[in-house]
Amino acid sequence: MAPKLILPPRAPRLPLVLQRRSTDEYTPLPYDPPNLPIVARLRAEGPKQAVRLGMSLADYWSSRQGTAAALSALDEIWGEGFYNVPPEAALDRAAADAALGGDQLIIDVQTHYVSDRPKATQVTIDAIIGLAESVSADRFKGLDKLVRNQNQAGYSFAEYLRCVFLECETAVAVLTSGPGAEDKDPGRNLNNAEMLGTRELIERLGGTGRLINHTTVHPNVPGEIERMDRWKDWCVPAGWKCYTMYGAEGVGMMNWKDKSWMLDDEESGLPFLSRAMDTGVHILCVHKGISSGADTGWNGPSSPREIGPVAKAFPDIQFLVYHSGYEPREGDQEEGPYSEEVAHYGVNRLIKSLKDAGIGPSDNVYAELGSTWYLIMSNPREAAHVMGKLLAALGEDRILWGTDSVWYGSAQPLIDAFRAFQIPQEYSELYGYPQLTSTAKEKILGLNAARLYGMDPEKVRATTSNDDLAWVKAALEEYSAKGTPSSG
Numbered sequence: 285m286a287p288k289l290i291l292p293p294r295a296p297r298l299p300l301v302l303q304r305r306s307t308d309e310y311t312p313l314p315y316d317p318p319n320l321p322i323v324a325r326l327r328a329e330g331p332k333q334a335v336r337l338g339m340s341l342a343d344y345w346s347s348r349q350g351t352a353a354a355l356s357a358l359d360e361i362w363g364e365g366f367y368n369v370p371p372e373a374a375l376d377r378a379a380a381d382a383a384l385g386g387d388q389l390i391i392d393v394q395t396h397y398v399s400d401r402p403k404a405t406q407v408t409i410d411a412i413i414g415l416a417e418s419v420s421a422d423r424f425k426g427l428d429k430l431v432r433n434q435n436q437a438g439y440s441f442a443e444y445l446r447c448v449f450l451e452c453e454t455a456v457a458v459l460t461s462g463p464g465a466e467d468k469d470p471g472r473n474l475n476n477a478e479m480l481g482t483r484e485l486i487e488r489l490g491g492t493g494r495l496i497n498h499t500t501v502h503p504n505v506p507g508e509i510e511r512m513d514r515w516k517d518w519c520v521p522a523g524w525k526c527y528t529m530y531g532a533e534g535v536g537m538m539n540w541k542d543k544s545w546m547l548d549d550e551e552s553g554l555p556f557l558s559r560a561m562d563t564g565v566h567i568l569c570v571h572k573g574i575s576s577g578a579d580t581g582w583n584g585p586s587s588p589r590e591i592g593p594v595a596k597a598f599p600d601i602q603f604l605v606y607h608s609g610y611e612p613r614e615g616d617q618e619e620g621p622y623s624e625e626v627a628h629y630g631v632n633r634l635i636k637s638l639k640d641a642g643i644g645p646s647d648n649v650y651a652e653l654g655s656t657w658y659l660i661m662s663n664p665r666e667a668a669h670v671m672g673k674l675l676a677a678l679g680e681d682r683i684l685w686g687t688d689s690v691w692y693g694s695a696q697p698l699i700d701a702f703r704a705f706q707i708p709q710e711y712s713e714l715y716g717y718p719q720l721t722s723t724a725k726e727k728i729l730g731l732n733a734a735r736l737y738g739m740d741p742e743k744v745r746a747t748t749s750n751d752d753l754a755w756v757k758a759a760l761e762e763y764s765a766k767g768t769p770s771s772g
Contacts, residue, residue, distance in 0.1 A: 298326060299345045299354040300697040301662055307655060307691040308462060308473075309574045310612045316663050322357040329353075333375060349373065351697045352380040355704055358664060366664035367704045384700035389730035389741050392695060393458045393569075394606060394654035394686030397444035398473050399768040441482070441763045444690045445756050449494070451694040455730070455748040456739065458686075459483065460498040460569065463527040465505045474768075476500060480519045481769035485762065490755035493747055496737065498525040498569060503556035504545040516563040522737055523567030523604065524560055528553075529575060529585040544585035547594045557598050566601050567736065572634065573607035574655060580611045582628040589633055592641025595649045602736060604684065608651040608674060609634035612659055618666040621715045622673050631670055635677045645679025650736070653728075654686030661701045668707045672717025675707075680724035684733055702729070 297303070302323055306312040315323060333353070334344035344350050352373035359367040373379040448457050459479050464472025474482075479497040486495045499521035502508050515521065531543045547553040547570065560568060575586035582589055588609040595603050610619075611630045619630050627636040634651065643649050651674045660667040674683055685702075687695040707720050718724070734741045763769070 297345070298323065298330075299350040300692060300694075301351060301354040301358070301701055302326065305658070305692055307574075307688055309655070310576050313612055313659070316613075318361050319358070319662060322354070322361055326353060326357060336375060346694070346697075348380040348384055348696075348700060349375060349377060351700050352383060355384075355701060358662065362664050364665070364708045364710065366668060366706060366708065367701070368706060369704050384704050386703050386725075388703075388726045389734065389745055390452075390454045390699060391456045391458075391685065391730040391733035391737075391739075391744075392448065392454045392687050392689065393604070393652060393684050393733050395444070395448050395457045395459055395689050396439075396461065396473055397441050397459075397690050398439040399475070399478055400440065401768065439690055441768060442760050445759060447690045447694045449756055450753060452689075452696045453699060454695060455744055456494055456496065456733075458496050458498065458522060458733075458737075460525050461500050463500065463502060463530040463571075465502050465508070472500075476515060476519050477770045478768055481771040484771055485759055485769045486755060489758040489762075491751070491759070493739075493744065494751070494755075496522040498523050500525045500527075501556065502526070502530055503552040504530070504543055509552075509556055509559050512559050512563055516565055521565055523569050524565060525569045525571075526556070527571045529571070546585070546590050548590040548597075553590075553594070557594060557601060560601060561598065567604065568601050569604040569606055569652070571606045573609040573611055573630070575611065580614075580629060582633060587633050589637050591634060591649060592637035592639070592643050595638075595643050595647065596641045599648055602648050602650065604650045604652055604736075605634055606652045606654060606686070607656050608653065608670070610656040610659065610670065613663070613666070618663060619660075619669050619673075620666075621669060631673055635673055638677055645677075645682055647682075649678065650682045650684050650732070651678055652684045652686045654688035655691075657698060657702060658688065658692055661698070661705070664705070667705060668711050668717070669715075671705075671720055672707050672711055672715060675718040675720065675724070676716060680718070680721075680727050681732055683728045684736070685729045699729070 302319065304312040304315070330344060330350075330353075331341055333349075334341045337344060337349065339347065352369050355367040355369040356371050356374060359365065359369060369383045370379055373383050448454050459474070459482055461474040461479060462472060466472070466475050476499045479499070483495045483497045497519065499515045499519045501512060501515075501524050503526065512524075528546050529544050545552040547557065557568070560566065572586055572588035572591070575584060581587065588605055591603055591605055595601070609631050619632070620626070622632050622635055626632055638644070638649060656670070660670050687698050689695045692698065703725060705720065707717050711717050712719060731741060734744065
């Protein structure tokens with residue numbers, strides 16, 4: 285029987301900027317202490333503001349005014365001019381649009397959804413429920429079935445279309461997936477056939493050019509490197525996706541306990557890079573960082589320590605470092621300015637690797653912001669350091685916009701927060717950080733990805749501006765009738 289299309293009700297308790305969310309890759313973080321009074325104040329004021337605007341509380345928190353309320357409060361508490369959002373934007377839509385709106389071309393290079401294959405859905409939801417239970421187990425007692433059913437719809441293809449396209453300004457999205465060998469791990473979010481099938485479905489229904497897909501490769505799984513030639517011709521990937529934490533002997537999305545690998549190892553990594561060169565698909569997207577605390581140091585399996593050397597050795601491959609090597613905060617630990625003393629942690633590992641290899645702003649390494657921006661935007665001090673360090677090391681032409689949606693719901697609040705963010709002048713003077721100018725934001729939000737993936741920005745703008753999204757309605761109807769699309 286075809287799955288019934290169910291869209292869960294939106295009932296956020298706060299604007300996305302201040303929600304404690306997570307993905308299948310990390311545990312929800314506690315609030316930074318300075319944010320606790322903000323949370324209390326917004327929870328008290330939100331219902332009144334929603335009534336004044338004639339909106340439900342859920343719709344208010346999901347609106348641009350709700351995002352503006354959170355960002356204005358953050359700037360007030362942190363006090364250093366990180367978000368240029370006036371207080372009146374919390375109620376005035378025109379003021380919110382002026383502060384958070386823009387006409388940048390938005391290309392999201394990291395998006396996901398969960399197949400309706402029962403095993404894929406169950407494994408993903410088990411992982412996310414497990415992470416949530418680790419924070420507040422008592423809230424889930426007796427609610428497992430209800431929560432799982434709601435989340436199954438919440439991460440579906442239907443929600444993907446709503447959150448990435450219908451309720452967001454994203455013009456083009458890259459569909460990617462978590463790890464999981466196709467013949468060993470049926471719990472993988474999407475397999476290569478499903479990513480291909482999704483793109484073909486959207487193109488057939490009129491969304492030509494709106495979605496491009498990855499193909500995921502596990503070089504340490506016997507036979508997968510040999511499959512790359514077939515995948516290249518069959519899946520027509522825009523790039524290869526890989527996870528160095530994934531163990532060949534285990535199954536599961538983030539199994540790194542056995543036989544993890546690195547891009548510079550002779551058994552898996554170097555043969556993989558050589559085969560990528562042979563296929564002619566020279567974009568490689570590698571997960572680095574967000575390791576659920578497994579090993580956050582220099583030698584951990586998700587460390588970007590080898591990125592500089594392999595980028596130097598393979599100059600024709602474009603290395604897209606997903607998450608930029610960032611690790612979620614633990615306790616009061618947060619990223620500050622780079623120094624050799626802290627070069628073993630977080631984004632600093634990527635910077636050290638590039639610095640030691642002599643890789644700079646005009647070379648073949650890109651930093652990607654999926655989940656990283658979500659994790660740092662409510663701690664603007666850390667956000668200034670992370671963005672400042674990336675700008676200094678890689679330049680504004682080598683940073684890519686990604687959101688890791690559909691894990692966070694609509695990506696629009698993430699876009700709006702990034703538009704409003706700025707690096708205080710004081711940080712530039714103290715640490716040498718470039719300013720996050722409007723030109724830099726335009727490049728990061730879309731122009732860099734357009735150049736990398738060979739898109740004509742003006743053509744993309746023209747196509748998407750005339751697209752009434754009728755293809756989304758048709759795609760939703762077909763998904764409701766037939767389930768997750770597949771090819772082959």
